[in-house]
Amino acid sequence: MTDGRPQRLTIVTPTTAQFHSELYRIGGSAAARGHAVTVIARGGPGLAIEERHPAGYRIIRIASDPREGLPLPAAIRARIRQRATRRALKPRGGPARILEVRAGTHEAIRIAPRADLVLGYHYLGIGTGLALGRRDRAPVIYDAGDIYLASTAVEALPRPVRAAIRQYERAAAQRADAVVTANDAYAAELARRLDVPLPVVVLNCPPRWTPPAVPPRRFHEALGLDPGTRVVLYHGGFTAERGIEQLIEAIPRVERAVLVLLGYGPLAARYQAIAADPATAGRVRVLPAVDPAELLEWVASADVAAMPILATTLNHRLSTPNKLFEALAVGLPVVASDLPGMAAIVRPLDAGRLVDPAEPASIAAGLNAVLDTPEPERLARRERILAAAGAAYNWETQSARLFAEFERLTHRPW
Numbered sequence: 001m002t003d004g005r006p007q008r009l010t011i012v013t014p015t016t017a018q019f020h021s022e023l024y025r026i027g028g029s030a031a032a033r034g035h036a037v038t039v040i041a042r043g044g045p046g047l048a049i050e051e052r053h054p055a056g057y058r059i060i061r062i063a064s065d066p067r068e069g070l071p072l073p074a075a076i077r078a079r080i081r082q083r084a085t086r087r088a089l090k091p092r093g094g095p096a097r098i099l100e101v102r103a104g105t106h107e108a109i110r111i112a113p114r115a116d117l118v119l120g121y122h123y124l125g126i127g128t129g130l131a132l133g134r135r136d137r138a139p140v141i142y143d144a145g146d147i148y149l150a151s152t153a154v155e156a157l158p159r160p161v162r163a164a165i166r167q168y169e170r171a172a173a174q175r176a177d178a179v180v181t182a183n184d185a186y187a188a189e190l191a192r193r194l195d196v197p198l199p200v201v202v203l204n205c206p207p208r209w210t211p212p213a214v215p216p217r218r219f220h221e222a223l224g225l226d227p228g229t230r231v232v233l234y235h236g237g238f239t240a241e242r243g244i245e246q247l248i249e250a251i252p253r254v255e256r257a258v259l260v261l262l263g264y265g266p267l268a269a270r271y272q273a274i275a276a277d278p279a280t281a282g283r284v285r286v287l288p289a290v291d292p293a294e295l296l297e298w299v300a301s302a303d304v305a306a307m308p309i310l311a312t313t314l315n316h317r318l319s320t321p322n323k324l325f326e327a328l329a330v331g332l333p334v335v336a337s338d339l340p341g342m343a344a345i346v347r348p349l350d351a352g353r354l355v356d357p358a359e360p361a362s363i364a365a366g367l368n369a370v371l372d373t374p375e376p377e378r379l380a381r382r383e384r385i386l387a388a389a390g391a392a393y394n395w396e397t398q399s400a401r402l403f404a405e406f407e408r409l410t411h412r413p414w
Helices: 021-032 074-082 094-111 122-136 159-175 184-194 218-223 244-253 268-276 292-300 322-329 340-349 360-371 375-391 395-410
Strands: 008-012 036-042 050-052 058-062 117-121 140-144 178-181 230-237 257-264 284-288 304-307 334-337 352-355
Touching: 008 021, 008 122, 021 036, 021 117, 021 292, 021 395, 036 094, 058 094, 094 122, 117 122, 117 395, 122 140, 122 159, 140 159, 140 184, 159 184, 178 184, 178 395, 184 340, 218 230, 218 257, 218 284, 218 292, 230 244, 230 292, 230 322, 230 360, 244 257, 244 268, 244 360, 257 268, 268 284, 292 322, 304 322, 304 360, 322 334, 322 340, 322 375, 334 340, 334 360, 340 352, 340 375, 352 360
Parallel strands: 008 036, 008 117, 036 058, 117 140, 140 178, 230 257, 230 304, 257 284, 304 334, 334 352
Antiparallel strands: 050 058
């Protein structure tokens, strides 16, 4: 910290805050500088309502009843709570999620501590962030980590719902004091779509990482793999259109290799069933997501990181996913989609292979090319990747931009 006065940062996320890497980095960095950081998150089964994260920030989870978000006077909502038929009144589907967020805003206003600055993630989090900013007369930042209207989830919604989200996000972004996003391409697109000044770009990179003297072998140890087995790693969300099915189809064409899926999400059970199927012959393994503090050592235990995201949306085409920067941080080569977002980083750095994500044969060829690289070239590539991560693709460099924005908005040192 640059002076003795800590600031109060409130971060609002529509997630449960368990595996939100950017939140972990921002919250942990601000706490390490001596500031008081509170995360307002979504409740979930088995999760504590309130806890202190090891990185130094406080998490308060809100388990909202969607009925509390109905646009009705408080007295009527209270009557609904008391009715014997309240279960029948429970909204379902997409509208329930919107009402749940609205209800969470009511609760956040009641319980969240006062803030000097509020950071709202996602279009589902910025509304609560703006409400807290109004309450505390604090500046609000909208963190738009994606072009949400160009995402698979939103594009699948009915047209009137998409139009409502578009109008809502645009109005919220314009009411915020600043917008930040994840790469230059997103910034240009969001400035046009939201009619806001060019957002501040903060790449979601891990901190600089020093490789241990003995290379980690976490996957071999956890899965009992033969020492000669090569690990192809996909890590992150288990959702559609991430190229996971194509990787599963590609892995039989890669000799002496297993595909490890490390993560969480709605398709976890599906991938676990595939891994358990004798037809895969043990070539596909599934492990649960790990704490962000441990993730880099797991990533460093692989031989190649695979991220063949499909070119199904503009959001995917321009994406620079966290997993790319996590691979670079540990000097791990990648096999990535030949799309504008990732290619702009992978190609100049010669950090691996760019492939057609829709073609398992192309993915397999890319994996074989990386894994079969002669030892001198492999070591040179590793050093080149680590040097780039140390110079630019690291949280120390990226967070300086974010904290400079904090200082600009609050007129106080961060």
